[in-house]
Amino acid sequence: MPPSTDLSFQPLSDEFAQDPYRFYTALRQKEGLTYYEPFDIWLASRFEDVSRIVLDESMVRSMEHMATAEEIATQKRAGNWHDMPHHSRFVQFSLLDSDGDVHDRLRKQVFKLFTPVMVGKLRSDIQSYVDSLFDGLSGRQEIDFIEDLAAHVPGHIIGRVLGVPDEDCPQLRVWSENIVQFFDIDRSDERKELAERNTTEFYHYLQKLKARREAEPQDDLMTLMIEAERQGQMNHDEFFSTAMLILMAGHGSTIDVLGSGLHALLRFPDQMERLRREPELMKTAVQEMFRFESPLPFFHRYCTQEVEFGGRTFAKGTKFGVLYGSANRDPDQFPSADSFDVARTPNWHIAFGRGPHFCLGNHLARLDMDIIFSTLLKRYASIELADPEPVYKRGLSVRGPKSLKIALRTA
Numbered sequence: 089m090p091p092s093t094d095l096s097f098q099p100l101s102d103e104f105a106q107d108p109y110r111f112y113t114a115l116r117q118k119e120g121l122t123y124y125e126p127f128d129i130w131l132a133s134r135f136e137d138v139s140r141i142v143l144d145e146s147m148v149r150s151m152e153h154m155a156t157a158e159e160i161a162t163q164k165r166a167g168n169w170h171d172m173p174h175h176s177r178f179v180q181f182s183l184l185d186s187d188g189d190v191h192d193r194l195r196k197q198v199f200k201l202f203t204p205v206m207v208g209k210l211r212s213d214i215q216s217y218v219d220s221l222f223d224g225l226s227g228r229q230e231i232d233f234i235e236d237l238a239a240h241v242p243g244h245i246i247g248r249v250l251g252v253p254d255e256d257c258p259q260l261r262v263w264s265e266n267i268v269q270f271f272d273i274d275r276s277d278e279r280k281e282l283a284e285r286n287t288t289e290f291y292h293y294l295q296k297l298k299a300r301r302e303a304e305p306q307d308d309l310m311t312l313m314i315e316a317e318r319q320g321q322m323n324h325d326e327f328f329s330t331a332m333l334i335l336m337a338g339h340g341s342t343i344d345v346l347g348s349g350l351h352a353l354l355r356f357p358d359q360m361e362r363l364r365r366e367p368e369l370m371k372t373a374v375q376e377m378f379r380f381e382s383p384l385p386f387f388h389r390y391c392t393q394e395v396e397f398g399g400r401t402f403a404k405g406t407k408f409g410v411l412y413g414s415a416n417r418d419p420d421q422f423p424s425a426d427s428f429d430v431a432r433t434p435n436w437h438i439a440f441g442r443g444p445h446f447c448l449g450n451h452l453a454r455l456d457m458d459i460i461f462s463t464l465l466k467r468y469a470s471i472e473l474a475d476p477e478p479v480y481k482r483g484l485s486v487r488g489p490k491s492l493k494i495a496l497r498t499a
Contacts, residue, residue, distance in 0.1 A: 099484035112414035120398030133414040135421035147389035207451040233492040238346035246338025251308030264336040272483040341383040344488025349377030373430035379437035385413025470497035
């Protein structure tokens with residue numbers, strides 16, 4: 089018999105965008121995994137099941153080693169991933185969507201600049217930049233936290249790491265958002281054309297930047313990657329794919345969790361006041377922001393061998409959807425899971441993933457947030473929502489408010 093589909097699960101609906109957690113609760117209460125027909129995927133919603141999948145070495149991101157080129161091409165056509173020459177070369181293949189030796193080789197080339205020690209060296213630069221943004225808002229009693237502040241920091245900082253001039257960073261956000269949007273469930277031809285066009289523009293920009301770095305090496309990641317390519321550690325397409333991934337990963341998800349993190353503090357004012365009284369809790373508060381509203385709530389894996397879940401056997405090649413957003417609200421793992429607690433300890437959330445694909449930029453994202461929220465609470469004695477409840481983005485793969493208008497009173 090064909091697998092049953094839960095028709096009540098509607099991840100493209102406005103209701104899901106505003107509150108996905110009641111949908112996640114319903115999924116967790118079902119036995120085993122849930123089949124979602126539009127994606128031909130089995131959804132794992134409980135923390136235990138999600139953890140098992142992402143830690144299992146037989147679960148992979150790519151079908152490359154399990155299907156023929158013809159089968160992969162057929163799957164791409166079925167998902168409208170085909171006829172995207174630059175998107176296929178530089179986005180559909182990446183460090184994120186590779187496995188085994190290829191993944192390890194590429195990750196090794198960039199990992200050295202994302203260690204806690206190396207990221208810690210950026211603190212003074214990030215603080216100076218954040219201070220300049222706040223100075224520019226001086227005298228304003230109302231701002232859009234997303235557009236006026238949050239959107240300017242992550243891409244600017246990751247751009248500096250890679251070697252992108254400051255004045256080019258705003259354009260990187262546009263390209264990144266227009267490329268990443270095609271990873272969600274809605275893959276219309278219009279969204280497809282937007283993703284391919286922006287990938288092409290991004291590629292041409294990075295070609296010019298690379299040429300400048302080859303002529304004048306700098307102390308940045310672009311220069312390190314050029315040397316890695318010369319030594320045969322990455323090829324032409326891997327070079328640009330990795331550069332794009334780093335810049336795209338440094339934009340949207342951190343902007344989203346900055347917005348949802350502040351919204352959580354506004355929804356739980358007692359926790360904001362506690363954070364003011366005990367600023368030493370900021371690190372645990374940031375981790376709680378990632379748990380409470382995971383900015384990347386959905387990823388996938390394929391099983392490379394037959395596997396059993398909840399009494400059901402799944403064939404090799406089955407696609408699984410891991411719902412980080414649901415797992416991080418699982419009451420079996422987190423007491424009072426739907427409450428926001430800036431002092432939550434332990435907090436072994438899964439927002440950064442687990443296993444070989446654990447988020448490379450997690451230290452940088454957390455440092456950005458630590459500095460921004462610490463500065464915000466020091467500068468303003470009162471922070472309140474200026475509009476009714478913010479509208480959240482639609483989709484299964486993203487979680488964050490479109491805007492967040494707040495009223496401010498200086499300290």
